[in-house]
Amino acid sequence: MIRRLVRHLPEWVQAQPISVMCVLLGIPSGVLTLVGPSTSRALDTVLPFWARPLWAASLLLGCLAWGAGLASVREVDGRLVVRRLPAMILGLQLISITALVYGVAIITVGGWAGALAAWPLGVVAFGTAVEQAVLSNRRGAYGR
Amino acid sequence: MAVDVGTVLTTILGGGTVAAVIGYFGNRRKDKSEASKNTSDVQVATFDTLTQMNERLKNQLAEVETQLDTERSARRALEDELASERRARRALEERVAALERLIPEGGTP
Numbered sequence: 061m062i063r064r065l066v067r068h069l070p071e072w073v074q075a076q077p078i079s080v081m082c083v084l085l086g087i088p089s090g091v092l093t094l095v096g097p098s099t100s101r102a103l104d105t106v107l108p109f110w111a112r113p114l115w116a117a118s119l120l121l122g123c124l125a126w127g128a129g130l131a132s133v134r135e136v137d138g139r140l141v142v143r144r145l146p147a148m149i150l151g152l153q154l155i156s157i158t159a160l161v162y163g164v165a166i167i168t169v170g171g172w173a174g175a176l177a178a179w180p181l182g183v184v185a186f187g188t189a190v191e192q193a194v195l196s197n198r199r200g201a202y203g204r
Numbered sequence: 205m206a207v208d209v210g211t212v213l214t215t216i217l218g219g220g221t222v223a224a225v226i227g228y229f230g231n232r233r234k235d236k237s238e239a240s241k242n243t244s245d246v247q248v249a250t251f252d253t254l255t256q257m258n259e260r261l262k263n264q265l266a267e268v269e270t271q272l273d274t275e276r277s278a279r280r281a282l283e284d285e286l287a288s289e290r291r292a293r294r295a296l297e298e299r300v301a302a303l304e305r306l307i308p309e310g311g312t313p
Contacts, residue, residue: 106210111217118221125228146231150224157220161213168209198252199231 072133075140082184083127086155090120102165102174119158126151145199152192159185 066074073080093100093116103112129148133140142148163181166174 107214107217108210111210111214114221115217118217146228146235149231150228153224153227154221157217157224161217164209164213 070131071135072131075133075135076130079126079130082155083123083130083151086119086123087127090116090123094120100162100165102169103162105169106165107161115158115161118154122151122154122158124151126155142195145195149192149195149199152188152195156185156188156192159188 093103094113099112103115107115125147129142129144129151132144132147133142135141159181163178163185166178166181170177
């Protein structure tokens with residue numbers, strides 16, 4: 061059943077479903093925090109009032125840029141090629157920063173009790189930082 | 205403590221965001237200047253290293269040579285078939301000529 065459904069998905073979604081899932085997770089959080097109905101106690105406590113919209117805007121922009129980069133992925137000669145590499149790198153950098161800030165804010169407010177909630181954010185921050193560094197290095201290797 | 209962490213986090217957030225956006229525009233500018241240098245927009249293939257390109261070209265050459273060998277053997281088989289058909293035709297023509305010689309003009313053998 062799921063195998064039949066998957067065939068109808070775009071090629072770029074089939075090639076990188078986990079990354080697309082991360083993008084979809086971040087967009088509602090960014091929009092709701094930016095618009096106002098959703099707030100985070102950790103961010104409210106730790107960041108100044110003007111930094112929370114900045115965090116939300118960075119998260120939203122990061123997700124959109126990462127999504128644009130993912131949507132530009134095509135298979136060329138058996139390899140996945142990112143056509144909008146600058147957008148992908150921008151998105152990964154912004155997601156890494158926002159995840160790091162959120163994770164540290166949770167630990168600052170909740171102490172060790174918040175470590176479990178902060179752990180996935182730390183993993184996302186590290187993973188996206190590594191991926192953007194790999195893509196940047198590869199870009200450098202092409203001589204661009 | 206919380207104020208200090210907040211300041212640090214805000215600095216990381218603001219600085220990182222600005223740096224990422226500046227980096228993005230820098231990368232795009234490089235891409236555009238790179239694209240303007242390329243007169244053709246057709247991407248033939250992508251390679252990470254020259255060694256990889258060399259290996260791929262070698263593989264392609266081997267594939268083309270194999271294809272050429274197959275075509276040559278098919279051509280040889282066709283030529284053999286053609287020669288045998290010609291031999292059969294010549295034999296038939298000789299047989300018809302022999303039969304015609306046996307039949308006298310305007311009569312039955």
